[in-house]
Amino acid sequence: MTTLKKGISLLLLISFFLIACQKKRENNSVKKETVKNTNLTNKKIIAYVTDWNKDQWGSNFERANQITHINYAFANIKGGEIVEGKDTDSLHISKLNELKEINPNLQTLISIGGWTWSGNFSDAVLTNASREKFANSTIRFLQKHQINGIDLDWEYPGLEGNGNVHRPEDKENFTSILRLIRKKMDSLSQQTEATYLLTIATGASQDYLDHTNMKEAQQYLDFINIMTYDFCGGWSKKTGHHANLYAAKSEQAEQSVRSAEIAVQQHIKAGIPVHKIVLGIPFYGRWWKSVLPTSNGQYQFVQGNLSGSYDYYQITDSLKQNKFTAYWNDETKTPYIWRKKDSLFLTYDNAKSIQYKTNFVKEKEMGGIMFWRLEGDDGTLTKTIYKNLLID
Template identity: 40%
Template sequence: MTHAERPFSRLKLHCTLLLAALFLFITMPAAFAHAQDKVIIAYVFPRDRVLSPDEINARKLTRINYAFANIKDGEIVEGFPHDAENLAILNALKRDNPALRILVSVGGWTWSGNFSDAALTRQSRTRFIASAVRFLERYHLDGLDIDWEYPNQIGNGNTFRPEDKHNFTLLLAELRQRFDAEQKRLGRRLYTSIATGASQKFLDNTEMAKVQHYVDTINLMTYDFYVGGPTTGHDAPLFHNPADPKNVSADHSLDLYLQAEVSEKKIVLGLPFYGRSWGEVPNINNGLFQPGKAARGVHFSYPDLPNLLATGFARYWDQTASVPFLYNPSTQVFVTYEDPQSIARKCRYVRERHLAGVMFWEYSNDSTGILLDALHAGLQPPPDSNSGAD
C-alpha cells in the first residue's frame, strides 16, 4: 500500500464501520435498543440435569450466576457432573444477547464449609484465586461470584474463625488484583460479585465498607427471612409490617448496609422465585404471623402457586409489607411467595433508592417466564425519562 492510498482506505474503513454500527442499532432487538441501566442477575441451579438450550430467556438478563462450584483442597472445582455441558449452553446464549455475562458462583449454603481455610493465609488465598482463573479460562466465563455463607458463622456446620472477618476482605482484594492483571492478558473484563446476608450479624462479621471496593455488585439476599420456625411470615417483605414479630424487611436490610457505609450503587436487591408453606395454621389474620408447622425445605415454583387458588386458597395482599400471601382456611395451610405485583413494587423501589439492580433465586422456578417479564418491565427506565416529562 502506498502513502497516497492510505487516507482513502481509512476513510472507506471508517464509513464501513459507521454503516455497520448504524445497521446493528436499527436491527437490534428492542430489549437492547432501549438501554437497561439496572442489572438483572439470574442464579441458575440445574444441579444434576442438563439445561435445555431454549429454557433461558437471555434477552431479559444482564448476568447469569451459575450455581454452584465447590471448593476441594483449597481450589475451585466443578460441583456437578454436567457443569461443562451447562456452561457451554449458557455461553451460547450470548448469540442472542452479546451483552450477557456468565459467572460461576462458588459455595452456597451447602458448600461454604471450606471458605475459611481457603481464605486463611496469603498462600491459601493465592491457591484459591489461581484455581478461579483456571476455572474461568477452562469454561470461557466472565467472572466469579463468591457465596460464602457466612464468614465467622457456622452456617451449615462450617469451619469458621474470627479471622474470617478480615480474611474475607483480603480474599476479595487479592482476587480483584489478580483479575485486573488477567484482564490485560485476556483482553476482556472479569467480574467479581458476592452474595451476602441481609442481617446485622453478617455486617458485624465482615468489613463491607472495604469489601465493596473489590466487587462489581453486592447481591443482597433479601429473602428467606422466614425459614422454618414456629410462626408464619413473609419470605421477602419489602417493608416492615409492625405486626411482624421478627421485624424484618428488605428496606431495613438496605438501611443497615447504608449505615455500614456501603454504597447503594453496588447493592443488588435479591428476590425469591419460589414459595414456602406452613401447615396447622389457625384461621386468624388469614394465617399471617400465626403459629404453624413449617414444611422445611419445601419450595413451590411460581407456576404451581396460582393453581392453588382453585383448591380453596385465597390470595391476600399485605399493603404494609408490599407482598402477597395465600391461605386455605379448610386445610389451614399458609403460603408466602412473590408475584408480578410485588416484583413491580420492588423494581420501583430499586429505581427510587438508586440500587444497582435485582437478582433472583432461581431461574427454573419461573418456567412460564411471568416473573422475569415483570422484573424486566419493572426495571426499564420510564419512556419519558429523558424528555423532562413527569
C-alpha cells in the same frame, strides 16, 4: 437548460434525498440500539441458574434477552481450590455461554459455595498461601469455562451457617481474598483486554454485616447481591412474609423484624454505595400447615413441624386449579395464601409485589435485581422484572 438535463437533475436530486433519508434511518437505528445497550449495563437483572434445561428458556430463548447476567450455581471447594460441583457442569456452562449468541450483552459467572458448599471457605482463605492457592484456582476456572466473572456465595463468614467451620479471622480473611482475586483479575485483564466481574451474595441481616468489613470489601466488588428472602421459614417459631419489601407496623416493635428495605438500609450504613447493591427476589414460596387462623395465618406461632417450599410455577398452577386462594398484605406489599381446610399459610412473591420492588430499586438508584432461581419461574416473573426495570 434542456428538458432532458432538467429531468436528469431532478432524478439526481431525488436519489440524493432518498440516500440521505436511508442514512438517517440507519443512524437512528444505531442510536436506539446504543441506548438499549447502555440501559442494560446500568441496571442488572441477574438470574441464578442451577442446571441447564432448554425447556426453561422456551423455543425462542425469549428469557435470554430479559436478563443481563447468569450466575451458575454452584461450584464447590475441595483441597482449597474451586472445582466443578457436578460432572455435568462443563456442559451446562457451555450451553449457557451459547446464549450470548442470542443476547450479546449477556454475561456468565460461576457462583461458589451456597448453603450446602460453604463449609470449606474458612480453611481456603485462612493463610497467605491458602488464599494464593484459592485465588489462582478461581482464575483457572474462569479461563477454563470462558466465563465473565466469579460470584462468591460464602454463607457465612464468621458464622456457622450449615454447620460450617468458621473463625473470627474470617472477617479480615474475606476482605483479603476479595482483594487478591481482584488483583489477579486485573492482571489477567491486561493480558486479554477483557473485563472480569467479581461479585458476592450477602446475608440480609445486621449479623452478616457485623461479621464482615463491607466498607473495605466493596472496593474490590463490581456489585453485591443481597439475599433479601428467607426472612422466615420452617425453622421459624412464627409464620411471616419471607421476602417482604416493608415491615408490617405490628412487627416493627420487635427487634427481629426484617424486610428488604431494612436490609438495604443496613448495607448502605455499612459503607456500600447504593449503586452497587442488587436486591434479591425469590422465585419460590415458603409454607406452613396447622397454622392458627388469626389474620389468615399471618404472624402466628407455628403448631407442629409441617412446612416446606413451592416454586412459583407450582403456586400459579394451584391458583389456576382453585387449590389456593390468594390474599394481599398492603403494608408489606406481599401476596400470601391462606387455605382454611388444612390451615396452610404460604408466603411468596408475584408480579404485583415485584412491581413494587422494581420501583423501589429505581427510586433508590440501586444496581438492579437478582433472583433465585430461574427454574422456579413460569416466565411471568422474569418478564415482569425486565419490563419494569429496563423498559418502563
